[in-house]
Amino acid sequence: MSVHKIAVIAGDGIGPEVIEEGVKVLEAVARIAGGFSFEFTHFPWGCEYYLEHGTMMPEDGLEQLQKFDAVYLGAVGYPGVPDHISLRELLLKIRKQFDQYVNVRPVRLLQGAPCPLKDVTRDQIDMVVIRENSEGEYSGAGDWLFRGKPEEVVLQTGVFSRKGTERIIRYAYELARKMGKSLTSISKANALNYSMVFWDQVFEEVGREYPDVETKSYLVDAASMYFVKQPERFQIVVTSNLFGDIITDLGAAIAGGMGLAAGANLNPERIYPSMFEPIHGSAPDIAHKGIANPLAAIWSASQILDFFGHEGWGANVLDVIEQVMVDKKALTPDMGGTATTVDVGTEVVALLSTIHIKHV
Amino acid sequence: MSVHKIAVIAGDGIGPEVIEEGVKVLEAVARIAGGFSFEFTHFPWGCEYYLEHGTMMPEDGLEQLQKFDAVYLGAVGYPGVPDHISLRELLLKIRKQFDQYVNVRPVRLLQGAPCPLKDVTRDQIDMVVIRENSEGEYSGAGDWLFRGKPEEVVLQTGVFSRKGTERIIRYAYELARKMGKSLTSISKANALNYSMVFWDQVFEEVGREYPDVETKSYLVDAASMYFVKQPERFQIVVTSNLFGDIITDLGAAIAGGMGLAAGANLNPERIYPSMFEPIHGSAPDIAHKGIANPLAAIWSASQILDFFGHEGWGANVLDVIEQVMVDKKALTPDMGGTATTVDVGTEVVALLSTIHIKHV
Ligand SMILES: CC(C)[C@H](C(=O)O)[C@@H](O)C(=O)O
Ligand SMILES: CC(C)[C@H](C(=O)O)[C@@H](O)C(=O)O
Numbered sequence: 006m007s008v009h010k011i012a013v014i015a016g017d018g019i020g021p022e023v024i025e026e027g028v029k030v031l032e033a034v035a036r037i038a039g040g041f042s043f044e045f046t047h048f049p050w051g052c053e054y055y056l057e058h059g060t061m062m063p064e065d066g067l068e069q070l071q072k073f074d075a076v077y078l079g080a081v082g083y084p085g086v087p088d089h090i091s092l093r094e095l096l097l098k099i100r101k102q103f104d105q106y107v108n109v110r111p112v113r114l115l116q117g118a119p120c121p122l123k124d125v126t127r128d129q130i131d132m133v134v135i136r137e138n139s140e141g142e143y144s145g146a147g148d149w150l151f152r153g154k155p156e157e158v159v160l161q162t163g164v165f166s167r168k169g170t171e172r173i174i175r176y177a178y179e180l181a182r183k184m185g186k187s188l189t190s191i192s193k194a195n196a197l198n199y200s201m202v203f204w205d206q207v208f209e210e211v212g213r214e215y216p217d218v219e220t221k222s223y224l225v226d227a228a229s230m231y232f233v234k235q236p237e238r239f240q241i242v243v244t245s246n247l248f249g250d251i252i253t254d255l256g257a258a259i260a261g262g263m264g265l266a267a268g269a270n271l272n273p274e275r276i277y278p279s280m281f282e283p284i285h286g287s288a289p290d291i292a293h294k295g296i297a298n299p300l301a302a303i304w305s306a307s308q309i310l311d312f313f314g315h316e317g318w319g320a321n322v323l324d325v326i327e328q329v330m331v332d333k334k335a336l337t338p339d340m341g342g343t344a345t346t347v348d349v350g351t352e353v354v355a356l357l358s359t360i361h362i363k364h365v
Numbered sequence: 366m367s368v369h370k371i372a373v374i375a376g377d378g379i380g381p382e383v384i385e386e387g388v389k390v391l392e393a394v395a396r397i398a399g400g401f402s403f404e405f406t407h408f409p410w411g412c413e414y415y416l417e418h419g420t421m422m423p424e425d426g427l428e429q430l431q432k433f434d435a436v437y438l439g440a441v442g443y444p445g446v447p448d449h450i451s452l453r454e455l456l457l458k459i460r461k462q463f464d465q466y467v468n469v470r471p472v473r474l475l476q477g478a479p480c481p482l483k484d485v486t487r488d489q490i491d492m493v494v495i496r497e498n499s500e501g502e503y504s505g506a507g508d509w510l511f512r513g514k515p516e517e518v519v520l521q522t523g524v525f526s527r528k529g530t531e532r533i534i535r536y537a538y539e540l541a542r543k544m545g546k547s548l549t550s551i552s553k554a555n556a557l558n559y560s561m562v563f564w565d566q567v568f569e570e571v572g573r574e575y576p577d578v579e580t581k582s583y584l585v586d587a588a589s590m591y592f593v594k595q596p597e598r599f600q601i602v603v604t605s606n607l608f609g610d611i612i613t614d615l616g617a618a619i620a621g622g623m624g625l626a627a628g629a630n631l632n633p634e635r636i637y638p639s640m641f642e643p644i645h646g647s648a649p650d651i652a653h654k655g656i657a658n659p660l661a662a663i664w665s666a667s668q669i670l671d672f673f674g675h676e677g678w679g680a681n682v683l684d685v686i687e688q689v690m691v692d693k694k695a696l697t698p699d700m701g702g703t704a705t706t707v708d709v710g711t712e713v714v715a716l717l718s719t720i721h722i723k724h725v
Contacts, residue, residue: 088555089562097556121593123483146520147559157527160506161560167517195448196457196610199507200521202449226614233481233593233618250556251611254586258593 012073016051018287019297020079026299026350027306033354052083061094076280080287103277105270108136110253117330118261129237136249137173143246177243178215186240187219264298267305281305298337372433376411378647379657380439386659386710387666393714412443421454436640440647463637465630468498470613477690478621489597495537496609500529537603538575546600547579624658627665641665658697
């Protein structure tokens with residue numbers, strides 16, 4: 006019996022509420038499937054911790070996490086704690102220190118999910134965005150000169166290394182090959198005359214090793230337009246840290262909203278733990294009301310199952326999420342229902358035990 | 366009788382075809398309105414010029430343009446000429462050298478325009494995006510180190526000056542005040558820890574001088590999402606060069622497509638000529654077929670009228686564009702019609718002479 010050890014950082018706002026349902030689902034899957042189990046350890050880190058201790062996590066926080074196979078993160082952010090602290094000292098720190106250089110974000114319109122686009126059918130929105138997650142525009146390099154003077158000037162430098170650029174592009178090619186899908190690179194070489202020229206070059210170079218993979222290349226502005234007008238153009242997408250950030254929120258918007266968007270931060274070599282999160286924020290305005298939508302956190306749970314090699318069960322959880330949306334019996338207010346967060350989790354668990362399990 | 370002197374750079378692909386209709390419309394307006402006229406001088410610059418002369422425009426190109434009040438640009442770009450040449454040496458060079466630091470892009474769903482969003486009514490998409498147009502992410506600063514070695518690293522530096530940041534934000538506040546609308550800043554301080562922290566700071570500082578203007582602030586990822594889900598949140602928007610590029614293509618997507626998107630590159634001090642352009646590309650695949658949609662170029666013509674103080678006529682031209690889309694009698698194939706480029710221009714001119722002129 007293999008035991009998957011998971012560090013839970015439920016975080017702030019609605020984080021704990023939605024993660025609780027995700028944990029419930031993972032435990033149910035382990036119970037039904039047999040052969041593996043989860044061991045969850047909770048870490049009370051986040052903005053409340055910060056207000057008490059002056060840091061988002063203890064000094065040896067990363068060392069503590071290192072002992073786990075995966076991190077399951079809710080959301081961080083709290084009125085009164087500046088974003089550059091709550092994010093830089095927790096979410097971004099873990100991504101970077103654990104070399105989680107691959108951010109996998111499915112953009113898939115599930116059955117029953119609300120779509121804001123006219124004339125778009127389900128099969129037209131079915132992509133996986135591979136976002137570079139460790140460097141690029143988010144390197145944090147820069148300078149602030151002549152502060153307060155008329156000649157004041159602020160510099161922000163994107164850092165694109167050969168290693169960093171090559172490995173994310175290679176990851177995407179491998180995935181495209183494995184799934185038999187086309188690969189689209191999103192960049193902006195016509196205006197970003199160093200970084201994106203390099204990006205395009207590496208995309209082409211690595212591509213020579215994958216002659217079987219069909220490739221396309223879009224400028225980020227054109228890509229944003231086509232996400233809305235013709236999302237069926239995209240299957241596997243690979244892009245930089247910042248462009249991936251923007252394009253996946255846009256992806257979430259067209260595929261049912263933030264209540265349904267999950268992201269995996271992977272260290273593919275498994276030297277460090279990988280991290281799984283719903284990509285929505287902590288939504289302090291609706292926290293503690295029991296009405297937060299846990300479906301994104303449950304989708305993250307499905308990514309955790311994939312990560313541990315239980316892809317069949319990952320797919321089953323997605324099927325159940327679809328079922329819940331089609332049934333419309335247990336949906337939170339943001340999706341037009343009246344159910345509580347707990348109701349949704351409970352319904353997912355109930356369906357998991359009863360529906361015809363397809364993928365095992 | 367005032368004479369407005371306009372340099373026309375029709376450019377490549379469909380550029381000449383659509384600009385010809387814009388010129389036709391401007392001449393018709395001058396004829397009907399009386400009191401002013403246009404003088405057009407054509408410059409054959411662009412990619413064909415490049416293939417012949419090795420430069421996109423002559424050495425003294427900018428000096429030649431300096432004698433005009435405005436530049437009317439079609440589109441540049443041609444298969445075989447790398448983008449970084451066609452754009453950097455013409456479009457971006459003019460924007461930068463003529464200090465056209467304000468890029469005004471209306472995002473407005475006209476009556477009759479196709480909208481890809483469900484449940485969105487016309488009044489929900491009505492904004493003006495003010496994009497910084499002279500520096501920021503597009504400064505072109507960077508470095509490419511250890512080329513071809515494993516330690517290869519490429520740097521791209523965004524340069525945000527006090528002067529550059531303050532003047533664009535001030536322009537936007539002035540516009541918001543004048544139009545009695547809210548002002549939204551789009552940035553990304555939680556990840557771009559120098560440039561966007563500075564941007565947010567300047568937005569707040571300048572805002573103190575405009576206590577009457579309601580302000581909002583969005584992260585660029587969230588803003589992209591809301592452009593699709595709740596575009597009514599935005600009225601006047603101010604943002605950086607790169608974010609403005611992305612967000613206005615997205616804006617074009619929700620407001621009828623690239624066939625309807627125009628942009629003005631302004632030097633508000635009028636020390637240098639300003640430049641007006643449809644924001645679509647040169648579309649070589651449909652060039653010389655007479656089927657390109659000239660409505661974006663005609664919308665640009667309306668911006669030219671505004672710029673010369675003929676706002677009433679600018680508004681009339683927009684009314685006529687709406688009328689053409691509602692009538693559906695003279696639309697190009699991209700909008701579901703069978704009309705030629707020339708037909709559309711002719712129809713606009715015909716309507717201009719006959720419809721009830723509202724704004725003068
Ligand atoms: C919170 C923020 C720093 C983060 C990012 O931009 O990476 C978030 O938007 C995301 O997409 O995971
Ligand atoms: C052609 C390109 C350099 C340009 C830009 O990104 O500024 C275009 O996309 C635009 O929006 O005007």
